Amino acid sequence: MxxxxxxxxxxxxxxxxxxxxxxxxxxxxxxxxxxxxxxxxxxxxxxxxxxxxxxxxxxxxxxDPLAQSLRRGRSGIIGALIPARIGVSFRDPVLIQTLDGLAEEISAIGAGLLLLPDHDPGSGYVNVTDAPVDAVVLVGCNADALGTLEGMRRRNIPIVQIEGPPDADVHTISVDNRGGARLLAEHVRELGHTRVALVTLALGRDRRVGPLTAEREAGGTVTTALERIAGARDVYPGVGGWIAGASRSDAGREAALALLDVPAADRPTAILAQSDLLAAGVLAAAEELGIRVPEDLSVVGFDGIRVDGLERSLTTVWQPSQDKGAAAGRAIVELLAGRTPDPVSFDVRFRRGSTTGPAPA
Amino acid sequence: MxxxxxxxxxxxxxxxxxxxxxxxxxxxxxxxxxxxxxxxxxxxxxxxxxxxxxxxxxxxxxxDPLAQSLRRGRSGIIGALIPARIGVSFRDPVLIQTLDGLAEEISAIGAGLLLLPDHDPGSGYVNVTDAPVDAVVLVGCNADALGTLEGMRRRNIPIVQIEGPPDADVHTISVDNRGGARLLAEHVRELGHTRVALVTLALGRDRRVGPLTAEREAGGTVTTALERIAGARDVYPGVGGWIAGASRSDAGREAALALLDVPAADRPTAILAQSDLLAAGVLAAAEELGIRVPEDLSVVGFDGIRVDGLERSLTTVWQPSQDKGAAAGRAIVELLAGRTPDPVSFDVRFRRGSTTGPAPA
DNA sequence: AGAACGACTCGAATCGATTCGATCCCTCGT
DNA sequence: ACGAGGGATCGAATCGATTCGAGTCGTTCT
Structure with a gap:
């Protein structure tokens, strides 16, 4: 009864x-x-x-979807681990495009995307591990994030990362960051520049800004930033610069002000920014300081996005953000089907704009 | 055994x-x-x-989170119904801020946000109804979307909408769209303008662009757009304009080109754009056509966001996007706790910029 | 010393559906 | 006319955990 x-x-x-x-x-x-x-x-x-x-x-x-999920062993939800809270993360067009590609691809198996901001440990937020997801994608996260996924690994939940350090258990989608950065550096070298500086993305979860020191670099965990530094160093060994906290034009502006607000003789004649957004900030700073681009200063970016309100064309390399997301989505589909996806690595394309020119005499 | x-x-x-x-x-x-x-x-x-x-x-x-979900009757997931695919929806800063506020607020109960792009019916996408969500928030959607939620209603899943037509079963977070639009129109009238045109957001799910006709208006389902039109009409009865497909500067530019590319005598001396992004596009179009702002043309926006790369200050009204999201989040929390949230309506604030001036003689 | 109490632990029911194998019955073939 | 075949339906197990009430055992109070 x-x-x-x-x-x-x-x-x-x-x-x-x-x-x-x-x-x-x-x-x-x-x-x-x-x-x-x-x-x-x-x-x-x-x-x-x-x-x-x-x-x-x-x-x-x-x-009831809940009961179905239990029975089927699938929730139809893919977790997307993003580096910061929504309002911050989604100001980056690269991230948006990546997620877009990802979402489209997984909708093929009827799955949806659960946003999981990567929070500092102990900040009282939801633990990623407790979410009913069938798989997790790390998009634009740093290597530390893998640590928070210990629980997922033990549960045999597929993990895919977009950019990140190689890991046996994690399928990685990568792009030739180092090669792209090298292309840009070579371009600048061919123009005769010798005093060059970098404006880098955040190196670690802390997002501290400041001069690029060996120490900070050694503690860096963001593959993207580190690889792009390496690419620049392939051409300009030992080149220094400034760490901007995030991929936003205001961060780029701050960094550029720090680098450019020095006696003209010490001033770099070329700045390699690690993202187009940062480069836009560098251009803004140069304008404020009355430094002409490209006559006095050459500027390059990275990503190949369309920056709103930037009328001049930036010298940069283009990377296929959306394709990266789509590739991650397909990898998820394969993994969930019990198959092993082929590793994917994308190339970048050099795009010359009007922000680079010969080194001033 | x-x-x-x-x-x-x-x-x-x-x-x-x-x-x-x-x-x-x-x-x-x-x-x-x-x-x-x-x-x-x-x-x-x-x-x-x-x-x-x-x-x-x-x-x-x-x-296993799946088993926990079934037992507890809660998945810890809130669905966010967004108007279009991620790559499109997330180009709107208002949407991003709203989601940010929402996400922060629901993280208080350990819930996460599941992105559910509102697709045209029959496009072969996941049905919202099948997602294991504890509640749904409609953000920036049109009224049609409520139809796709029939299943949710029958399941007694709380629904909260941010802007939308009143509905007994749906908690609504609103902002004074009509009042805001009226403020702007009054401002323009005080400056002596008589030939005025609107640039509106999409009126319906179809996102068709073109002249604002009575017919198109009658078939409109997007409350935000309709209310803002009404506010403008409070001051300029019968004012016409152009429907831009989306809240983006390129859409605003197209619309403005259509409105401005006429003999100077017929040309409007003021354009009321329904979003700041649209207004930015209007400014761009004016510049292309050699029309001076505000001498020859006054332009106002709506939202009060910071538009990247727009150096001039826009006359607009500011609305609390993030607060709207947060209010929606709190409403969700209340509803899930079995309580009835208080209805919330936000005010807007007029902000005069440099894009409006006296009507040309 | 006996009773009462409290700290632990366990059994069994429950959440709501899916699915495999078995059963039942009707029809078709020869 | 009888067995085979097959469509429709049902029973029972299962997915993996949570939770309530009941039971056990040792300690403390009077």
Whole structure:
């Protein structure tokens, strides 16, 4: 005999009908009702109609996704680990495009994207590990984030990262950051520049800004930034610069002000910014200081995005952000199907703009 | 006797240990093991240690979120219905700020945000209704979207909309769109303008662009756009304009080109754009056409966001996007707790910039 | 010393559906 | 006319955890 406590715990809407209730009302078994809803088995038209009618009368809204998830072992949700809170992360067009590609691709298997801002440990936020996700994608995160995913790994949940240090358990989508940075540095060298400085992305989770020191670099965990530094060093060994906290034009502006606000003789004649947004900030700073681009200063970016409100064309390399996201999505699909996706690495394309010119005499 | 089929169905990682396995290994019952993990009951230190040790040995990653969800009747996931695919929706700073406020607020109850792009019906995408969400927030969607939520309503899942038509079952967060638009129109009227035109947001899901006709207006479903039109009409009855497809500067530019590329005598002397992004596009178009702002043309926006790369200050009204999101988040929390949230409506603030001036003689 | 109490632990029910194998019955073939 | 075949339906197990009430055992109070 059913207990039927009536007003039981504080569980959601008390009286919501269940599949069993619908089945009872339609005079069939729960299994048949299930079949009628899912269409997975042979059900007579008559029976199906009766079940549907009963459902309508009871106001049954279809099988509970929670129960389905448990039974199927899948929630249909992919977690997207983003580096900061939404308002901050989503100011980066590269991130947006990547997520867009990702979302489109996983919608092929009917999955949706759960946003999981990567918070500093102990900040009282949701633990990623507790989310009912079928897989996780790290997009634009630093290597530390992998640590917070220990739980996922133990649960055999597929993890895909977009840019990041190689890891046996994690499928990585990469782009030739080092090669791209090298291309840009070579371009600048060919123009005759010798006093060059970098404006880098955040090197670690802390997002501290300041001069690029060996120490800070050694503690860096953001692969993207480190690889782009390496590419520049391939051409300009030992080149220094300034760490901007984030990929935003105001951060680029601050960094450039620090680098340029020195006696003209010490001033770099070329600045290699690690993102187009940073480069836009550098241009703004130069304008403020009355430094002409490209006559007095050459500036390059990275990413190849369209920067709103920037009328001049930037010398940069373009990277396929959306394709990276899509590739991650396909990798997820493969992994969930039990297959092993092929590793993917994308190339970049050099694009000369009007912000670079010959080194001043 | 347990069946223990070994390699059963294709369910995820076959051999993943369960709480029961851990309990068995630790020599306790499943209930005790559960208590040990959740900390919800009195468990001796010794027992807890044994359970944790067993878990470590077996590589148990903690309770399965899927099973927890079913038992608790909560998934810890809030669905965010956004008007278009990610790459498009997230180019709107207002949307981003709103989601940011929302995400922060719901993280108080440990919930995360599931992105659900509102797709045209029948486009083969995931049905919102099948997602395991505890509640849904409509952000920047049109009224049609409510239709796709029938299933949710029947399931008694709380729905909150940010801007939208009043609905008994749906908690609405609103802002004084009409009043804001009226403020701007009044400002323009005080400056003596008589030939005025609107540049509106999309009126419906179709996002068609073109002249603002009575017919198109009658079929409109986007409350925000309609209310702002109404506000302008409070001051300029019958004012016409152009429908821009989306809140982006390129759409604003196209619209403005259509409105301004006429004999100077017919040309409007003021354009009321329904968003700052659109206004930025209007400014760009004016510059292309050699029309001076504000001498020949006054331009106002709406939203009060900082538009990247727009150096001049726009006359606009500011609306609290982030607060709207936060209010939606708090409403969700209240609703999930079984309480009834207070209705919220926000005010806007007029902000005069340098893009409006006296009507030309 | 006996009772009462408290700290722990356990068994069993439950969340809501899916699915495999078995059963039942009707029809078709020869 | 009888067995085979097959469509429709049902029973029962299962997914993996949580939770309530009940039971055990040792300690403390009077």
């Amino acid at each position: 059913k207990r039927d406590k009536g007003a039981s715990a504080g569980n959601r809407a008390e009286g919501r009908p269940t599949l069993a209730a619908v089945a009872a009302r339609a005079g069939v078994s729960a299994s048949t009702a299930s079949l009628a809803f899912s269409g997975h088995g042979p059900v007579s038209d008559d029976t199906r109609a009766r079940v549907l009618a009963a459902a309508a009368e009871l106001g049954y809204g279809g099988p | 347990k069946r223990d089929k070994g390699a059963s169905a294709g369910n995820r990682a076959e051999g993943r240990p369960t709480l029961a396995a851990v309990a068995a290994r630790a020599g306790v019952s499943a209930s005790t093991a559960s208590l040990a993990f959740s900390g919800h009951g009195p468990v001796s230190d010794d027992t807890r240690a044994r359970v944790l040790a067993a878990a470590a040995e077996l590589g148990y990653g903690g309770p």
